[in-house]
Amino acid sequence: MDNLESHRHYQIVEKAIRFINKNFNKQPTLLDIAASVHMSEHHLQRVFSQWAGISPKRFLQFITKQAALDALQRTNSLLEASHTIGLSGSGRLHDLLVTCEGMTPGELKTGGEGVLIQYGICLTPFGEAVLGWTLRGICYLQFIKDRQKTVIDELYRQWPNASLTLNTAEAAKKANNIFSPSLEGGKIHLLLKGTNFQIKVWEALINTHSSQQLSYSQVSQLIGSPKASRAVGSALANNSIAYLIPCHRVIKHNGDMGNYRWGLERKTAMLAWEQALLE
Known part of the structure; x- marks a missing residue:
């Protein structure tokens, strides 16, 4: 399809x-x-x-609360057994191989000066999105909730000194690779723009897989900052690369879905869609 x-x-x-x-x-x-x-x-x-x-x-x-609680318990058991949450084996069969690198302090300071960013509006299994990328990897993926212009304006705001070029055809190809991976999974590289703490949180989530859901406190334990649950929530809220940095996998400790900047229904759909892929 x-x-x-x-x-x-x-x-x-x-x-x-x-x-x-x-x-x-x-x-x-x-x-x-x-x-x-x-x-x-x-x-x-x-x-x-x-x-x-x-x-x-x-x-x-x-998408029931009990299913969410069961997923949290499985993750908790894993955390008790190991400090490393990334797993190999059948659980990752449908997962993309996502790697990443953070921007240097100098690059952050210049607001992307000298960086060429291509972007486009694309269709995904979870609605329309704006996708942006550089020669070093994908730097932006946000779903459109209301207006396309709002999401595009946000891309320009985040990269005020970069050179941005519209390339809708290539955006469609990249979206197809992201959301329609082969059974062996695709290979995607990300260019992350954030603080050291934010990147630490995002990298931890990148190393999770589709059968996992985590609470905010579990993520804070995972990065070695057990009292930083609130800061973890802030890092998730500042994520500009949806789905590939899977902040949709973080839910409340009581099984409630919690917040999601691109809509609760989309978050719920993503979690169920990932579980369905594993079946």
Whole structure:
């Protein structure tokens, strides 16, 4: 399924998740959910299965609070066993191989002077996004919540002295590589723009994989700063490379999804989509 079709299906899935979250206490049936997106049960079943690879019923099991608590417990067991959270093996079968480097203090000080950034609007399985990259790697990936211009303006604000060029065709190719990796996974390099602490948090998340969800305190333990949960939250809020720096995998210790700068429905969809890939 190409990103255009996946994008269309995601819009339906997003509406369904919004309805489920709003009516969770009423335990809506598949018929109720289908009606909320103006579809038959059969049609919704087909869209979910094409988008996520699993049935709506199975998908819904992934987004329950109990599923989140179970994922946190698995991660906690791993943290108790090892200080290193990155794993090899079948759990990483569908994961991208993401590597990264931080900008130097000098580069940060000049606001990207001398850096050539290409960018474009692209379709993804989680909606429209603006993707930006340099010769050294991807430096920007933000989903569009309201207006394209707002997200593009933010790219220019973050890199005030860089030379920016629109390249929509290449953005589409890169998005396809990111969101439609082969079974062996793709290889992506990131150029990170942040403080040392922020980069430390982002690198820790890059080394997680799709079967993991972490609480803020677990991330702070992971980076060796057990009392820095609030600072971890701030680092996540300043992440400008969505999905590839998987801050969507960080949830509250009680199983609630918590905040996400690109929308709670998108965060929920990402977590369930990743779990579905593992199946």
